[in-house]
Amino acid sequence: MSLHVLLVEDDRALRQTLRDALAVEGFEVHSAASLADAQAQAQHAAPDIVLLDLGLPDGDGASLLATLRQRLATPVLIISARETDAGKIALLDAGADDYLVKPFSIGELLARMRVALRHRGTRLAPAITRWQQDALVVDLAAHRVTLADAPVHLTPTEFKLLARLVRSAGQVVTHRQLLTDVWGPDCTEHTHYLRLYMGQLRAKLELDAAAPQRLLTEPGVGYRLAEGSA
C-alpha cells in the first residue's frame, strides 16, 4: 500500500509540481490550499506524512500542527520561505519534524521525507538506540561510543547531548529543544552552553572540527546529526 501525503500549499503551481513529483515516487497525494481544507483532509484521509506551508491564506500552519499532534504522531515537514524563520522555529519547537526552505529541490524534499517517515512512531517508543556512520558507533542502550573500535570518552553532558541528537538523527533539533532536554527548561536561553559542548563533541567525534560531517549546524535554528549509515 502506498503512503498518503497531505500537501498543504497555497501556491497552485508549486502544489501541482510537488504533487506530480511525489506521485512519480509512488506516494498517494492529497493536496489542500487552505488551512480549513487541510483540517478536513487530515481528519478524513489520515495521512502518513504532512508537508505544511506556513503562510496560508486563512491562518497559520501552527493550528494544524496542534490538531495533528492531539491525535497522531504523523510526521510534519515545514516548507517555508526564508523570511519566516521565527515561525519555522516555533513550529519545530511545537513538534514539527523538520523544515525545508523554499526554493528546494525534489531530491532534498524526498530525503527529508524519508528521514521523517523513518522516525514515525518514535514518539511512542524509543526506537533508535543505535546510530552508526562509518567508523563512529553510538549505542545508547549500552551507553557506549566507539570511534574505529576505540571507546570515546564523553562526559555525562556530552553524552546526553549526543543521545538527544541520535534520537532525532537526520532531523533538525532546535536550540531550545536541546537546551530543555539536556540542561532543563530553565536554560533555554543559554545558547553558549550548546556552543561549548558541541565544540567539545566535534573535537572528539569529527575528523576535522572545522568541516564537520556528522554534527551539522543549521544556522539560527539548531543542530542536525547526519543520517546514520546502518
Added chain:
Amino acid sequence: MPDNAAATTTARIAWPPPLAEPASALRWLLGALAWAACWAAMLALDGHVDLANQALLLLLGGAVAALWLPASAALLLGLLSVAGFNWMFVPPRGNFSVDSAQNALLLGSLLSVNSVVALLMVRLRAQAGVARHHQQQAEQLRALGELLRDASAPLAHAGALQQALAALVGAPVALLLRREGRGPLSPDTVLALGATNADEAAGLWHALRQGQAMGPGTGHHDTMACWYLPLRGGAATAPGGASEQSQRAEGCVGAALLRLPAAGRDDAPQRAHAQALCDQLGQALQRVFAAQAERDALAQAQGQAVRNALLAAISHDYRTPLASMLGAASSLAEQGERLDAAQRQRLALGIVAEVQHLSRLTDNTLQLARLDAPGVALRLDWESAEEIIGTVLNRARRRAPERKLRARLEPGLPLLRCDALLLTQLLDNLIDNALNHTAPEVPVELLVRRDGQHIVLAVRDRGPGVPPAARERIFEVFQRGADLSHGGVPAASTVAAALPQAGITRPQRGAGVGLAVCRAIARAHGGELRFRARGHGGSSFECLLPLVDAPSGAPPAEEEAR
C-alpha cells in the same frame, strides 16, 4: 561651546533687570549723612559767616542728599531743614518768627530752590534708571541672540529663554516648542518645559496653533492674569496668498506662558521685551527647521535617484538568468521529443543552476532592503566561529566540489555575538565572489583570528585582485561604471567588470548586491567589511566584528567523566 561658558552666558541673560531703583538702607544712610554733614558745617560756621552763606550750605546739603533719598523723603527733609534753619539761625533765634521781610524772602526761596533741586535730582536718577534698564534689556537680548546664533540645536537653549522670562516677570514660566518644523502638532512632536495646569496647557496649545499673543494689552483675552506669547520664526515658509492668520500660524514654532504679578499687568514695554526674547528663540528654531527641511529634500531627491538606479540594475541582473531559463524551458517544452536524453538533462540542469543563482540574488536583494530599513532587528545569539565556518565550508564544497577550499581558525577563539543566518550569508557571498573571480586551480582560504577588540573573518585568494580604482566601488550596489567595464560590453556588475577575467572558465557572474549586502551585514553588527590587497597578489576580504564579552554564566560543573 564649553559648558561653563554656556553657564556664564545663561547667568548673564537671567540676571534680573531692576525695574525700579531699590531703596536700600545704604541710600537712606548716605542721605542722612549728607544732611548731618550739612548741619555740622552750618553749626560750626555759625557766627563766622553770614546767614546767606549758611543758606547756601543748606542748599548744597539738600542737593547732595537728593542723590540718594527718595523724592518724598528729600522734600520732607528739605522742609524740615528749612524750618530748623529758621529756628536755629534766622533772627530772632529760638523761634519760628522772622524779623525782616528780607529774611522771609530768603526762607521762601530757600524752600522752593531746595524742593526744585531735590525733584530735579530724583528725576535725573529715574531717567538714569530707565536708561540702565533699557541697556540691560538690550544686553539680555544680545546675549540670548549670541547664544542662539550658531546653536545647531536651539531647543537645548530653551532653558535660557525660560530663565530670562521668569526673571523678567518674577514667576515661573512655561514653554511649548515644536521639535520639528513640519508635520502635525501632537504631544509627541513638541517639547514642553515648565509645569502647567490643564487650562494653561490648553492656552499654550492655542497660542502655538494660532501664532497669537493673548493676555493683558494684547487685544485678546485682556482679562487674563498671564501672557501667552508666540515664538515667531518669521513667515518665510508661508506660501503666497495664504491668509494673514494662516501665515501667522505657519511661522509660529512655540509659545510661552508668563504668569504676571498683580501689579504691572499691562506693562507694554515689558511685554514687548518678552516678545522680543521669545522671537529670538523662534527665529533660531525656524532657521534650524528650514535647514533641516532643505537637507531632507536633498536626501529624498538623492534617495530617489539611488532607488531608480538600483531598480534598473536589479532588473538587468535578473534578466540574464531569466533569459537562459526561458530558453532552456521553452526548448524542453517545444522540442522535448526531438532532443536526446543527455540534451534534455543538460537543459534541465541549466535551469536548476540559474534558479539557484536567482534565488541567491533574491536573498541578497531582500536582505539589503531589510538591513537598509531603519531599526533593523538582528537575531543576535552566541555563535561559535567554528560552527559558522563549518556550515559555510560544507555548503561551498557542495556548490563547487572541484575547488580547493581551506579554513584556518586560530585556537581558543571566543564566541561571536551575531546573527548566524546573516553571518553565514556574508561568508557565502564572499566565498562565491572569490570562487567566481579566480581561476579554478586557485585555492580559496577562510581565516578567522582575533585582532585586539575584533574578530576578523577573512576570505582570501591568490587571484588577480581588484584594481585600486575599484576597491571602494565594488561595495556599492549594482555599481556599473563605464570606466570599469571593458571592451564597451556592459558588465553584469562592477565586480565582474572590475576584476580581470584572465583564466576564468566558468561564466562570469557579477556579485550584484553581494558585496553591498556583506558590508551592510558587517555594519549592522557594529563591524566593518574591507578589502585588502595581499602582499604577493590576490585579495583578502576581511569582516571585522567587535568582540563582545561572553556571558559569565558557565555551564553547571559536571561530575567526573565516566
